[in-house]
Amino acid sequence: MTTILQAAALLMLAVAALYALWRIRWGYPDRSIPGVLTYHKVVDFEFGGTWISPARFERHIASLIDSGYRFIDERAFLETIEGSRPAGEKEILLTFDDGYDCIATSAAPVLERMGVPALVFLVSGFVGEENSWELGLPGRKARHMDWDTVRALHTRGFSFGSHCESHLPLTRMTREEALSEMVRSREEIERHMGAEVLSLSYPFGRSDPQVASLAEEAGYRAAFTLYPPGGVEGWDRYRLRREGVWVIDTPATIRIKLSSGGLFWLEDLKGRMINAVADLTPFLKSR
Numbered sequence: 001m002t003t004i005l006q007a008a009a010l011l012m013l014a015v016a017a018l019y020a021l022w023r024i025r026w027g028y029p030d031r032s033i034p035g036v037l038t039y040h041k042v043v044d045f046e047f048g049g050t051w052i053s054p055a056r057f058e059r060h061i062a063s064l065i066d067s068g069y070r071f072i073d074e075r076a077f078l079e080t081i082e083g084s085r086p087a088g089e090k091e092i093l094l095t096f097d098d099g100y101d102c103i104a105t106s107a108a109p110v111l112e113r114m115g116v117p118a119l120v121f122l123v124s125g126f127v128g129e130e131n132s133w134e135l136g137l138p139g140r141k142a143r144h145m146d147w148d149t150v151r152a153l154h155t156r157g158f159s160f161g162s163h164c165e166s167h168l169p170l171t172r173m174t175r176e177e178a179l180s181e182m183v184r185s186r187e188e189i190e191r192h193m194g195a196e197v198l199s200l201s202y203p204f205g206r207s208d209p210q211v212a213s214l215a216e217e218a219g220y221r222a223a224f225t226l227y228p229p230g231g232v233e234g235w236d237r238y239r240l241r242r243e244g245v246w247v248i249d250t251p252a253t254i255r256i257k258l259s260s261g262g263l264f265w266l267e268d269l270k271g272r273m274i275n276a277v278a279d280l281t282p283f284l285k286s287r
C-alpha cells in the first residue's frame, strides 16, 4: 500500500514539475483572435503522424460545429487580426499544409457539403509533383495537387496561400535565399491562380525574428508558424500560432487545443513533440 501511495505521490510531483517547466518555457496562448487548425493529409492510411482518414476528418469537423465552433475564411481571419472586423465567439480558421492532392479528392467534398471554408498552403515547386520530404509508405509517394485542381478549388471558394518554393527550412537559409523563396512562391501561385496570395506558412513551422520580418517584406499580410517559441507575449501577425491535428487526435483533444486552460498544456506539449519528430524527417532522409 505504501509503495502505491509513494508511486502516486512521485507521479504527481513529476506532472507538477512538467507543468511548471511548460509554464515557464511556453505558457497559455492569447485567445483574443480566432484559433487556427492545421491538417496535412486526409487519406485512408499513411506512415507517420500527419494524416487522418476521411471518415475521422468528417467527424472532427461535424463535432466542432456541434460544439458551437464557426469556421471563418482567410479574409475574415485577416480582417480580424488587422482590427477591421470584430472577433466572434468560437471562431476557427481551417488550414492545410503542403497542398496534397488528397485534400482536393477527400477533404474538399466534405467541407463543401458542410459549408466550411479552408485555406490551403501550396509548395510552389511541388505543385503537380510527387512529395520528396515526407517519410511515406515504401513505393507510394504522396502527390501534390496540380494547377488545374488549384484553379478549380479556388473558383469553388477555397483560399490558397504559400508554403514557399522548396519546403526547406527558411531558418537555415541566407536572408536573400529566404526572401527569394517567399517572393517567388507568392508570384508563381498568383500567376497560376489569377488571384492575390495573402498568407504564408513557414515550412516545418520554423521561423525566427529575421524570417518573420522577411515575410512582411515579401508582401504577405500574415504568416503562420505551428508552435511559436516561448517568451512571446500576446501574438504576432508574422508568427501566428496554429494547432496541429495529428493521427491520434479526436474531437475532444481538438477542443482542448482550441482552449486556453485546463489540459491545454498537455496538448501543447504533445503537439510540440510530434512536430519535433516531423522536423527530423529531412535529416533522416539525408542519411
Ligand SMILES: [Zn+2]
Residues within 6 Å of the ligand: 097, 098, 163, 167, 203, 204
Ligand atoms: Zn509542410
